[in-house]
Amino acid sequence: DTAVSQTPKYLVTQMGNDKSIKCEQNLGHDTMYWYKQDSKKFLKIMFSYNNKELIINETVPNRFSPKSPDKAHLNLHINSLELGDSAVYFCASMSGTYGYTFGSGTRLTVV
């Protein structure tokens, strides 16, 4: 069973659309994250949740809204998609002893 699963794996959409990426972890971890990897491969933290509560919201446009219905899920909703949103988005979770597990990523392409 996949520990951190993201869907979809690929997402191609037009500018202005709204889309969601789902993330689920079956590890029982309390903390989950969203990272963005840009075209130059740079990975940057976007959001951090601990037990369904937002802990960190880096300088991300408010078009991006994370939602955590329970501690096993952290979904990412993006409104009014722009070309610059094209990237690979990684979900991750962390155990209490700095054991990070990453999902396989969602490649978002905005055309």
Added chain:
Amino acid sequence: AQSVTQPDIHITVSEGASLELRCNYSYGATPYLFWYVQSPGQGLQLLLKYFSGDTLVQGIKGFEAEFKRSQSSFNLRKPSVHWSDAAEYFCAVTYSGAGSYQLTFGKGTKLSVIP
């Protein structure tokens, strides 16, 4: 703010040669350090991590890294590179006081291997 520097954007080595990838971190507190590898189109795989204790850490796939506090470095090494090691390598850091313990990544080093 915490930061990680990987000075080498791209390194090319011959198969069988030794490898060292450099990583420097900033911040005064005790860091928790990680190396990840990303193959093309894939996710991130943890190679090794350092929290405390022995400063020479062994990881998977024959990799090791050495923590040097005096140099704020955590360089990754492998004595003999295989063609399958060609990938992007990321150094990352977090700290015990870093909010939700999010990882801060370096910009990565792309490793190419000549057969």
